[in-house]
Amino acid sequence: PIHFDLQHVRKMGADQLSVHGMRAMLDMKRHLSATLLSAPPEHDFYIFSTRMRRPVLCETPYDLQIANNGQQITGKLLDCATQQNCFNSKLAPARGLELAAGDHEHALTVPEVMALGQPFPGQASEATQAWSFFDALLFQLLVKSPQTLASLTTALPELQAATLIEVFAQIPVVQTHHETHFSARLFNPARLFESEDRLYYTIQPMLIIGDRSSGFVLRAVIEARTQRHPLLVTSVTLKTWPLANN
Template sequence: MLRWSAEDARQWAIFSGDENPIHFDNDAAITTGANGITVHGMRSMWHLKQALAEMSPPSSEEEGLHCAIRLRSPILIERDYCLKTKVGADCARGEIIDANSSAVCFSGKLSKSRRPVFDETGLAPRLILGRLQESSYPLPGYDWCFLDALLFRMIVDAPESMEVVHKVLPELPAKTLGDVFVQLPIVQTHHDVWLPEYLLHQTWAEQDIEGAILPSLVMGDRQSGFILQMSAACLQQQKLIMSTTVTLKIWPLVNRNG
């Protein structure tokens, strides 16, 4: 059985920079259709990712693994959930289910996938965690889920993310995506990670970690709302070792000025 608390939200916000009020304020959560304060998607999906990794299908050097998580319904604090998994010939599947209503809140799949195609030489990597830096990561272990969380934090903090937002909302007084979370009703809908199989068995407690922002995609308008798809890559010696893509939904802004 799984259950998350307000303290889980506080710790994750400290680490990630995601201060979205839907994780702390009941009224803010209700504006996005939730029935109460919700758990950070990145915090709650950690358990599902770990479970899928334990059942991962073998992949070749030419292939890797694609972990796809769909956030179907908000997960609320101080409520019971259960985790169900099953393994097939070429993939592992899992769900986080509301223990009271039996509603599927998160669904995930880990399957073999070819390496994403892009030119690493065109990227501008920068240090996102130094060897001697301490991390406030609130979960045990420094494995691939830790790298994934670092890339999420990079997306939240990166100036490149705000360049995308300001193209469609130039009047928004925000310096980081974390500022946007505070000002607009916004939720995560999908999370996608590509990684080689060996990363499932490697730790990163004492290594320098570099990341780079990848091209972003924005769709929609003020009347229907926006979908933002933002990606980042983890690099080692200029070589891709993981990519993370976050899909965010911004509710319609027809009642906002501008």
């Protein structure tokens, strides 16, 4: 609701809708990737991380600053009027990707993945955006998973919700940190899948800390691979407002 319902936002004491965290990061990811891919990537794995410090508001101009020190590429999103840093990101080489063993692994066929890529607000087949698409796809799968909802309702049994979206309508949630550890194979999307391959993904148990008076911090992790190669791990940290205020 904080992204689409202005009346809901005003009841919370704010004046403007905020941009969804995944959408706010999309341009940052694209520009960091373009800087990295100005030369052939030298490493097999990379890690992208973002710390979100302030909401990114709709109808508000921002300045995106990109820097490359030869070891990592960094970005800052600054409010043009106040020069406040809303979020900062970095893209850097990383260790090899080792996926944790999961109890329940799910699979999508390549045509299913391609169909899910149709509404992506970018070019999922471009080298600079393919990994960002898969990151967004995993986020979507995480949010829609009954497993994720079950973790929350176990911690907060009084919630009356059939989907995570209904939870978000009852408890204001902000995304504070996002991390994606991914294979450089995602920079070459045309050769990502082999014949009859699938995208396999596993959701790890959610970590929930905090209490009703101070709010909760939720950390959710989802992993993906092809039949032969690990692809990426997406970790999302969310913070709820104190429940006493709702």
